[in-house]
Amino acid sequence: MANIRPFCMPKWGIEMTEGTIAEWMVKEGEAFSKGQTLCLIETAKITNEVEAEYDAVLKRLLVPAGDDAHPVGALLAVFADADATDAEVDAFVEAFKPADTAVAAKAGAGAAAEAPAPAPAAPAASAPARQPIKIVTNRPISPEALKLAEAEGVDIEGIEGSGRNGRITYQDVAQALKPERGASYRGTALLPEEIRAIFASPLARRIAAQNGIDLSGLAGTGPRGRISKADVLALVKPKAPAGAPVFGAPFEPVDNRPQIQPFDKVRKVVAKRLTEAKQTIPHFYLRVSAAVDELIALRKTANMVLGVKASINDYLVKAVALALVRHPDVNVQVHGDSVHVFPHADVAIAVASPKGLVTPIVRQADRMHIAQIAAATRALIDKAQAGRLGYEDMDGGTFSVSNLGMFGIEQFDAIINPPQGAILAVGGVNKVAVELPNGDIGFESRIQFTMSVDHRAIDGAAGAQFLQTLKGLIEAPEGLFQ
Numbered sequence: 365m366a367n368i369r370p371f372c373m374p375k376w377g378i379e380m381t382e383g384t385i386a387e388w389m390v391k392e393g394e395a396f397s398k399g400q401t402l403c404l405i406e407t408a409k410i411t412n413e414v415e416a417e418y419d420a421v422l423k424r425l426l427v428p429a430g431d432d433a434h435p436v437g438a439l440l441a442v443f444a445d446a447d448a449t450d451a452e453v454d455a456f457v458e459a460f461k462p463a464d465t466a467v468a469a470k471a472g473a474g475a476a477a478e479a480p481a482p483a484p485a486a487p488a489a490s491a492p493a494r495q496p497i498k499i500v501t502n503r504p505i506s507p508e509a510l511k512l513a514e515a516e517g518v519d520i521e522g523i524e525g526s527g528r529n530g531r532i533t534y535q536d537v538a539q540a541l542k543p544e545r546g547a548s549y550r551g552t553a554l555l556p557e558e559i560r561a562i563f564a565s566p567l568a569r570r571i572a573a574q575n576g577i578d579l580s581g582l583a584g585t586g587p588r589g590r591i592s593k594a595d596v597l598a599l600v601k602p603k604a605p606a607g608a609p610v611f612g613a614p615f616e617p618v619d620n621r622p623q624i625q626p627f628d629k630v631r632k633v634v635a636k637r638l639t640e641a642k643q644t645i646p647h648f649y650l651r652v653s654a655a656v657d658e659l660i661a662l663r664k665t666a667n668m669v670l671g672v673k674a675s676i677n678d679y680l681v682k683a684v685a686l687a688l689v690r691h692p693d694v695n696v697q698v699h700g701d702s703v704h705v706f707p708h709a710d711v712a713i714a715v716a717s718p719k720g721l722v723t724p725i726v727r728q729a730d731r732m733h734i735a736q737i738a739a740a741t742r743a744l745i746d747k748a749q750a751g752r753l754g755y756e757d758m759d760g761g762t763f764s765v766s767n768l769g770m771f772g773i774e775q776f777d778a779i780i781n782p783p784q785g786a787i788l789a790v791g792g793v794n795k796v797a798v799e800l801p802n803g804d805i806g807f808e809s810r811i812q813f814t815m816s817v818d819h820r821a822i823d824g825a826a827g828a829q830f831l832q833t834l835k836g837l838i839e840a841p842e843g844l845f846q
Contacts (some may be wrong), residue, residue, distance in 0.1 A: 366448035564591035674738035685729035714763035
């Protein structure tokens with residue numbers, strides 16, 4: 365009997381309950397080798413590449429790319445030896461039972477419980493295979509796209525490549541195979557199967573359906589030409605504003621019914637985590653301000669000398685990291701009835717991304733110099749804005765920094781990101797009047813800091829001593845280069 369194995373929705377992290385296939389890199393019936401990327405899976409905030417753990421053939425693809433989210437453990441595809449028959453695969457799928465997802469499953473292509481032995485089934489009828497043709501062209505085209513074009517007999521001369529330097533991608537050929545559609549989602553010309561076949565994210569399809577936008581023929585700006593939320597929003601026509609009321613005319617109320625927007629998957633996760641954190645963690649708050657004129661001047665000089673573009677936030681991350689290793693009782697995580705104290709500072713930075721608020725982590729920031737921190741934060745921010753953060757980018761962390769100063773916010777209180785023990789809220793730089801040593805009045809630049817602290821693990825005195833050290837490092841920034 366052929367070796368048949370299931371490919372199920374993997375589980376990354378304790379809170380993951382479902383995921384979405386963003387893109388398949390292997391076609392049904394195609395062989396793959398160990399280490400080859402099989403697909404991209406989107407969760408609430410991250411997109412991970414799944415690599416094959418062994419050589420096999422994708423015998424049956426059960427969940428197409430862009431389909432609705434499926435729970436952890438759901439059967440996505442069937443892998444088998446090349447000699448496995450359709451009947452054996454059919455019997456395997458029929459007898460398969462999802463694994464118990466109460467325990468975290470192993471991530472990757474092997475994430476599945478052992479399935480029951482397949483029962484015998486009648487051989488499945490197969491359609492006659494299309495005879496492939498050989499295409500000779502001087503145009504740049506990916507190997508997978510060329511295979512598809514040859515197998516389906518597609519004339520690639522009329523295809524406009526969406527890849528780099530006009531390269532024809534697999535999705536360009538796949539789009540060329542689809543019939544022209546002129547009906548919108550609100551009509552009846554497009555069937556649900558056709559709607560799902562369009563290479564677009566679930567959120568993009570939902571927005572298009574709500575606004576009566578036809579996605580057929582739309583060129584996406586996402587990976588491999590995928591239609592994204594931004595592509596659809598660019599086509600949404602804003603409602604014309606009502607004319608200004610005539611002075612002295614009687615007031616006439618207009619329709620003010622709300623537009624109901626249900627929480628999407630990301631917002632549900634954020635709402636759940638923040639609610640649990642605020643309800644279960646006894647927060648208390650410590651506030652301090654620090655003069656930053658010397659830090660601003662040192663940053664300008666150091667960036668020129670080092671040839672980097674480190675931001676004020678990068679210097680704050682460095683200062684926080686050094687203060688944490690000097691006060692290890694603040695550099696902690698809280699797990700049930702125990703406190704985990706870490707020797708090095710893994711500082712999470714709050715980043716606004718298209719998928720909501722995310723907190724990627726600068727690992728061991730206390731051991732990095734400013735140029736390394738600047739490069740690490742820039743890479744994490746770019747990945748977050750592209751929706752490409754992985755589980756390893758956001759797992760853990762010993763402390764968080766949330767900076768809203770660039771939006772003109774002077775001071776705010778942040779909610780702790782569990783299991784971390786504290787988070788620092790950073791306001792903007794403000795000029796304030798101060799008394800000079802000679803009795804005159806002058807001005808200096810200051811930043812307001814508010815630290816939210818988990819009182820179960822960190823006492824007030826410990827938090828105050830940490831802020832005292834942090835303030836000293838910011839006001840005497842030469843210490844950041846030691």
